[in-house]
Amino acid sequence: MTIRLKDPLPPTLIGMVLLLAWEGAVRLFEIPHYVLPGPVLVAKALWQNAPLLFNSLWVTLEITLVALIAAALGGAALAFVMSRARWLERSLLPYAIVAQVTPIVAIAPLIIIWVDSAFAALVLCAWIVAFFPVLANTMTGLKSADPNLKDLFRLYGASRWQTQTWLETPTALPYFFAGLRISGGLALIGAVVAEFVAGTGGAATGLAFRILEAGYRLQIPKLFAALLLLSLAGVLIYATLSILSSWALQRWHGNDL
Amino acid sequence: MTLSAKPLLTTNAISRVFPDGTQALDNVSFDIPQGSITSLLGPSGCGKSTLLRIISGLDNASAGDIHWQGEAPETGEIGFVFQDATLLPWANVWDNIYLPFRINGASREAAKAAIENAVSLVALGGFEQHRPHQLSGGMRMRVSIARALATNPSLLLMDEPFGALDEMTRFRLNDDLLRIKETINCTIIFVTHSVFEAVYLSDKIAVMSPRPGRVIAEEDIALTSRDAAIRSTAEFAQACGSISALLTESEAP
Numbered sequence: 001m002t003i004r005l006k007d008p009l010p011p012t013l014i015g016m017v018l019l020l021a022w023e024g025a026v027r028l029f030e031i032p033h034y035v036l037p038g039p040v041l042v043a044k045a046l047w048q049n050a051p052l053l054f055n056s057l058w059v060t061l062e063i064t065l066v067a068l069i070a071a072a073l074g075g076a077a078l079a080f081v082m083s084r085a086r087w088l089e090r091s092l093l094p095y096a097i098v099a100q101v102t103p104i105v106a107i108a109p110l111i112i113i114w115v116d117s118a119f120a121a122l123v124l125c126a127w128i129v130a131f132f133p134v135l136a137n138t139m140t141g142l143k144s145a146d147p148n149l150k151d152l153f154r155l156y157g158a159s160r161w162q163t164q165t166w167l168e169t170p171t172a173l174p175y176f177f178a179g180l181r182i183s184g185g186l187a188l189i190g191a192v193v194a195e196f197v198a199g200t201g202g203a204a205t206g207l208a209f210r211i212l213e214a215g216y217r218l219q220i221p222k223l224f225a226a227l228l229l230l231s232l233a234g235v236l237i238y239a240t241l242s243i244l245s246s247w248a249l250q251r252w253h254g255n256d257l
Numbered sequence: 258m259t260l261s262a263k264p265l266l267t268t269n270a271i272s273r274v275f276p277d278g279t280q281a282l283d284n285v286s287f288d289i290p291q292g293s294i295t296s297l298l299g300p301s302g303c304g305k306s307t308l309l310r311i312i313s314g315l316d317n318a319s320a321g322d323i324h325w326q327g328e329a330p331e332t333g334e335i336g337f338v339f340q341d342a343t344l345l346p347w348a349n350v351w352d353n354i355y356l357p358f359r360i361n362g363a364s365r366e367a368a369k370a371a372i373e374n375a376v377s378l379v380a381l382g383g384f385e386q387h388r389p390h391q392l393s394g395g396m397r398m399r400v401s402i403a404r405a406l407a408t409n410p411s412l413l414l415m416d417e418p419f420g421a422l423d424e425m426t427r428f429r430l431n432d433d434l435l436r437i438k439e440t441i442n443c444t445i446i447f448v449t450h451s452v453f454e455a456v457y458l459s460d461k462i463a464v465m466s467p468r469p470g471r472v473i474a475e476e477d478i479a480l481t482s483r484d485a486a487i488r489s490t491a492e493f494a495q496a497c498g499s500i501s502a503l504l505t506e507s508e509a510p
Contacts, residue, residue: 148343151315156360156408157332166359170347 037221042228045221053210053222057229060206063119063191064237067126071183074127075134076176083142083168100132104190108197122194122206129190133182141175142168177245184237192230207233263326264288265412265444266312271321272469273307281307283469284321291326294438294445296455298500299465300508305448308470309414312446313337333361336405336413336443340420342397344389344404350376351385354404361408368407375407378437395426399433406441413445419454428485431457435483452504456496457483464500466507473507476500 019039025031026038033041046053078096082089108125115121145168153163195208207226214223266289273282281304289295297305310316312323313335323329344353354375358368376382379399389397398418405413419427431454438445449455455462456478464474478496480487487493 146343148339148341149345151310152337152339152343152356153360154315155313155332155335155337156357158360162360166356167345170345 034218034220037224041221042224045219046225046228049222049225053207053226053229056205056207056210056226057233060188060191060195060208060230061233063122063126063195063206064187064233067123067130067191068180068184068187068237070123070127071130071134071187072176072180075131075179075183076138078131079135079138079142079172080164082139083164089139096132096135099128104129104193105197108194111194112198118198121198122191125194125198126187126190129193130183130187133179133186134176135179137175137179137182138172141172144175145171174245174249177241177248181238181241181245184241185234188230188234188237263291265291265326267324268308268312269322269324271308271311271318271323273304273311273316274319280469282311282318283471285465285470285472286321287463287472287475289444289446290461292442292444293460294434294447294458295461295463296447296449296459297463297465298449298452298455298504299470300467300504301450303465303467304470305450305465306416309416309446309448312412313414330411333357333408334410334412336408336410338398338401338405338413338415338418340417342389342394342401344397344400346389349386349388350381350392350400353389353400354407356404357408371407371409372403375403378406378440379403379433393426394422395430398422398430402434402437406437406443409441410443413443415445415447417448417450420449420451427454432485434458452497452500453488456480456493456500457488462500464503464507474503476503 023038023040026036037045078092082092104125107128111124112118112121115124142164145163149167150163153167158166191206192208195206196212207230210226211223211230214220214226268285268287271282271285272280274280285304285308297308299305307316311318315337345356348356351372354372355365355368358371376385379402381396381399381403384392384396389400392400401418419430422430434445435458447455447458457480459478462474462476462478463472464476465471466473476499480492480496
């Protein structure tokens with residue numbers, strides 16, 4: 001499902017009202033800024049720490065994007081392999097599920113130990129979290145071809161390869177994109193959680209580390225600023241994937257979906 | 258038309274029992290005359306579609322076999338029209354009709370003449386670039402028929418093709434099918450549960466009983482003409498009446 005804002009006015013108004021109420025409450029009840037900073041203070045912190053925070057945002061986004069691309073390619077490829085034969089699906093799927101259901105927080109420290117490069121370790125963590133929706137959805141899609149169309153292909157003596165490329169893959173495409181949209185959010189979560197657990201070893205630090213750091217130093221406005229960027233990154237990823245998917249599906253399917 | 262003496266195919270005591278134990282067909286034997294339109298007429302669930310699938314090779318009989326006059330058709334020599342149009346939703350009309358050629362490895366250039374001919378047979382000229390969702394149900398069914406005919410099959414199997422359409426569209430497609438039949442050399446097996454449709458279209462009707470399906474009567478239909486006017490004649494009503502009587506008989510316990 002694509003959520004589109006047809007009229008941006010109502011949510012903008014609500015946002016303004018909430019921000020004003022927040023700022024007003026903080027001032028009225030004299031809440032200390034290390035407990036809850038007002039939006040003005042958060043904006044100021046964002047402005048003052050902009051180079052640092054945006055640098056970290058870029059690191060987090062980089063990890064997320066690499067993991068997401070790997071999840072899209074890996075998940076789809078695995079789905080294809082599994083759809084080739086029942087025995088392949090039966091032997092591989094349990095391990096995909098194990099990888100999916102094991103909490104990433106528990107595996108992340110191991111991965112950090114095993115993988116030398118901090119960047120690669122974080123990408124791997126984010127990938128483990130993100131690949132399953134693409135895999136599961138693409139597999140469902142590959143199996144969703146109209147049985148009558150399958151019969152038609154059989155009737156004309158189509159090869160396995162022909163049926164897969166001309167019937168099953170186009171059928172699976174909308175399912176793949178639906179999975180990808182879920183994976184986009186999960187990849188970001190995976191990247192952040194892994195960094196929370198593991199840190200990045202100092203070299204390049206992502207937003208998760210900035211949040212931890214700001215928390216330890218009681219720089220709560222900066223923490224909020226980092227949090228804000230993280231939310232924006234999530235929204236940005238979701239929006240980008242939504243646009244990408246409706247563009248691709250428009251080309252393939254027209255507006256019949 | 259006069260039915261030629263030689264049947265294109267004869268089903269020989271065909272039975273079909275599904276793995277769950279359901280007996281769909283029981284000892285079905287009948288002839289399909291060469292060049293005819295033969296209807297399989299019977300109530301829902303009587304195994305008409307199963308029989309069609311067995312003739313097409315999509316399903317196998319549990320017992321019995323099919324005798325072909327001459328050689329059995331090879332892959333791609335049988336056209337099949339499903340109850341739904343069964344089109345690729347992402348492909349336009351031209352590409353949908355091209356599909357059988359494409360599977361067979363023919364280039365677009367090589368298939369062009371046959372596709373253009375099929376498009377004009379079903380009167381869809383000008384709609385080649387339309388996607389299925391841009392067409393009405395009747396037009397989608399025409400595309401489906403064009404796809405089945407484009408490869409010039411010797412046998413065309415139609416599985417309740419007009420069952421899901423409104424009556425006006427259905428009448429028009431009935432007439433179109435008869436018109437198309439005049440210009441092609443093809444035997445048609447037409448599955449329907451409509452007595453009127455079967456009588457209007459068919460040279461011969463095989464009446465089937467409720468499950469397990471058996472052929473309880475093979476009736477030749479010889480109407481003096483086949484056009485919209487005949488539907489309101491006594492001759493047509495009489496033919497429908499006698500077929501209906503056979504159906505009712507078959508349902509009596």
